[in-house]
Amino acid sequence: MGPVIGMTPEKRAETPGAEKVAGLSQIYKMGSLPEAVDAARPKATLVDSESADDELTNLNWLHESTNLLTNFSFGSEGLPIVSPLYDIEGDDVPSLGPSCYQNPEKKSATAKPPYSFSLLIYMAIEHSPNKCLPVKEIYSWILDRFPYFATAPTGWKNSVRHNLSLNKCFQKVERSHGKVNGKGSLWCVDPEYKPNLMQALKKQPFSSTLTFYTPPASPQSGSLSPHFLSSVLKQNQVRTLKESDIDAATAMMLLNTSIEQGILEYCIYSQ
DNA sequence: GAACCATTAAACACTG
DNA sequence: GCAGTGTTTAATGGTT
Numbered sequence: 001m002g003p004v005i006g007m008t009p010e011k012r013a014e015t016p017g018a019e020k021v022a023g024l025s026q027i028y029k030m031g032s033l034p035e036a037v038d039a040a041r042p043k044a045t046l047v048d049s050e051s052a053d054d055e056l057t058n059l060n061w062l063h064e065s066t067n068l069l070t071n072f073s074f075g076s077e078g079l080p081i082v083s084p085l086y087d088i089e090g091d092d093v094p095s096l097g098p099s100c101y102q103n104p105e106k107k108s109a110t111a112k113p114p115y116s117f118s119l120l121i122y123m124a125i126e127h128s129p130n131k132c133l134p135v136k137e138i139y140s141w142i143l144d145r146f147p148y149f150a151t152a153p154t155g156w157k158n159s160v161r162h163n164l165s166l167n168k169c170f171q172k173v174e175r176s177h178g179k180v181n182g183k184g185s186l187w188c189v190d191p192e193y194k195p196n197l198m199q200a201l202k203k204q205p206f207s208s209t210l211t212f213y214t215p216p217a218s219p220q221s222g223s224l225s226p227h228f229l230s231s232v233l234k235q236n237q238v239r240t241l242k243e244s245d246i247d248a249a250t251a252m253m254l255l256n257t258s259i260e261q262g263i264l265e266y267c268i269y270s271q
Numbered sequence: 272g273a274a275c276c277a278t279t280a281a282a283c284a285c286t287g
Numbered sequence: 288g289c290a291g292t293g294t295t296t297a298a299t300g301g302t303t
Binding site for chain 3: 134
């Protein structure tokens with residue numbers, strides 16, 4: 001039926017500038033973005049992770065989390081990090097929270113993630129230390145976070161590849177010599193499109209909280225008590241954060257909270 | 272209803 | 288030759 005952007009043979013012949021414009025409009029549509037929202041907004045800088053260790057418990061992460069929170073979740077507009085999708089009543093939380101990600105299959109295996117493939121790929125790539133991933137790693141990341149795909153028909157991998165090839169947001173990068181051998185190239189996010197992808201992500205039902213979720217490396221790092229989770233969620237629902245609010249300690253707590261909540265929202269959605 | 276977009280499926284070429 | 292990867296085309300359904 002409708003033409004798919006970028007599929008025509010002329011795609012390769014397009015000027016880079018023209019591609020960017022077309023891609024931007026596509027992204028804006030995808031995330032239902034308000035026009036010119038990025039014009040007045042400083043380009044967000046995602047986590048600058050040089051570390052190969054992306055565990056939340058890593059001290060490097062603590063440092064990075066400040067940047068992450070500052071740049072990603074809390075712009076100058078003071079965006080609330082929580083979308084009030086539901087009202088949590090204290091002890092209702094435990095049945096949904098921790099068990100949800102400890103064994104996601106039980107809750108979410110049948111529910112398709114509310115993210116487009118473009119966003120899933122974007123999340124996977126951004127979550128990687130080098131901001132570049134081979135297709136295989138993108139598969140893995142998606143599988144890890146969204147068990148739905150473990151049981152989904154295998155066509156989703158084709159869709160991922162299709163998106164990578166088609167979507168102008170993603171750039172293919174040849175593997176450097178000396179790196180790990182393997183088929184295919186690395187895929188990165190075009191920096192020019194990052195703000196737009198992030199905006200699109202924010203427009204998703206569960207905001208962006210799931211973006212940088214890493215499964216807990218240890219029980220300690222990943223399991224906030226349901227009661228604590230509940231209380232923090234309640235606080236966040238009425239709290240609007242600004243850059244000045246954040247120090248390293250609160251950054252860690254808040255990101256943990258965001259992660260937990262992202263999973264929580266996803267699980268609630270999945271039911 | 273039309274246009275646009277995401278998703279899915281399929282075919283094919285290329286590469287390790 | 289096989290499996291994985293990358294590209295392209297086409298069809299379908301949902302949203303605006």
